[in-house]
Amino acid sequence: MPAWVEGRVAGRRQWNDSLFSLMVDAPEVTFIAGQFARLALPAPPGAKEPMLGRPYSFVNPPSTQPHEFYFIILPEGPLSPRLAALDAGDSVWLAPRANGFFSIGETADAESLWCLSTGTGIGPFLSMLRTHEPWQKFGRVVLVHSVRHADELTYRDDIAGIGHAHPGAFDYVPMVSRDVHRDALAGRIPAAIDDGRLEARVGLSLTPENAHAMLCGNPAMVDDVQKVLATRGMRRHRRKEPGHITLETYW
Ligand SMILES: Cc1cc2nc3c(=O)[nH]c(=O)nc-3n(C[C@H](O)[C@H](O)[C@H](O)COP(=O)(O)OP(=O)(O)OC[C@H]3O[C@@H](n4cnc5c(N)ncnc54)[C@H](O)[C@@H]3O)c2cc1C
Ligand SMILES: NC(=O)c1ccc[n+]([C@@H]2O[C@H](COP(=O)([O-])OP(=O)(O)OC[C@H]3O[C@@H](n4cnc5c(N)ncnc54)[C@H](OP(=O)(O)O)[C@@H]3O)[C@@H](O)[C@H]2O)c1
Known part of the structure; x- marks a missing residue:
C-alpha cells in the first residue's frame, strides 16, 4: 500500500x-462516519x-463524494495556512486508510445522544448525523456547537437539513462565548x-440512565465536561467496560 494517495481539490469554501x-476528490479513501483522514x-x-x-475529520457522510474537511487557519501553524491556499484542481495527499474510534458503533445504547463540540469539532458530527446509524440507535439527538463568536456558527443549512430529515428527534443548540447572540446560549x-x-x-435530562x-x-472542554458529567455518575465508555462518554480531542 502506498504511503499517500493523491487527491484533487474539487472546491473550497471560506466561512470567515x-x-x-x-x-477533495479521492474516492479510493473510504471511512466510517466520525473517522479522520x-x-x-x-x-x-x-x-x-x-x-x-x-x-x-471527514465532514461528508461516507456515501457521498467529494470528501469534505472543515478547518481553522492557524496563522503560525505549518499546515493549515497551506491547505487554505489550495484551489480547485490542486493536488493534496491523503493517507490511504481512515482512522479513529469516534463513531456511533463505539457508543453505548441510550435513549438520547448528546453531541458536544467546540469550533471545528462539529465536523465528525455532521458526518455521523447524515447517516442512518444514530437515528436507529437513539430516540433523540442533541447537537451542541460552542464557538467564540457568532460568525463561527457554520454549516447552518446542513444542520437545518438534518432537522428536516428527523422531525421531533433532533435539537441543535448553538453556544457563543464572546458575543451576545439571540438564538445561542451564552458561555x-x-x-x-x-x-x-x-x-x-432541549427538555431532556443528561443522566447515566438515559x-x-x-x-x-x-481538549480543555473535553476534560471539563468529563468532570461535570462525573459528578452525575457518567464515565468513559470502553468496549470492555461500558460507560456513557466517547471522545476525540483535536490537539
Ligand atoms: C483526531 C484529530 C482530528 C482532527 N480534525 C481536525 C479537523 O477536522 N479540523 C481542524 O481544523 N483540525 C483538526 N485537527 C487538528 C489538525 O490536525 C491540525 O493540528 C490543525 O489543522 C493545525 O495544523 P497546523 O499544522 O497549522 O498547526 P499545528 O502545529 O498542528 O497546531 C498548532 C496549535 O493550534 C491549535 N489547534 C490545532 N487544531 C486546532 C483546531 N482544530 N481548532 C483550534 N485550535 C487548534 C493547538 O493549540 C495546536 O497546538 C484534528 C486533530 C486530531 C488529533
Ligand atoms: N476563533 C477565532 O476568532 C480565531 C481566529 C484566528 C485564530 N484563532 C486561533 O484558533 C485557536 C482557537 O480556535 P477556536 O476559537 O475554534 O477554539 P476554542 O478556543 O476551542 O474555542 C471554541 C469554544 O470553546 C470554548 N472553550 C475553551 N475552553 C473551554 C473549556 N475548558 N471548557 C469548555 N469550553 C471551552 C471557548 O470559550 P471561551 O471563549 O470562553 O474561551 C469557545 O466558546 C486559537 O489558537 C486561536 O488563537 C481563533
Missing part, C-alpha cells in the same frame, strides 16, 4: 477570515519527512450542563 472547508502536502526543504501531514458547555441551562433548552455523550474539539 479563519474558517475554511475543502472538498490524514491530509498532507510536500514538506518544506530540509524537513525530516518528505510529506507534512495532519489528521482532519461554555460545562457551565451550561452544571446549571441546567442545556437540559432546559444518555450517551460524544465530545469533540478543544
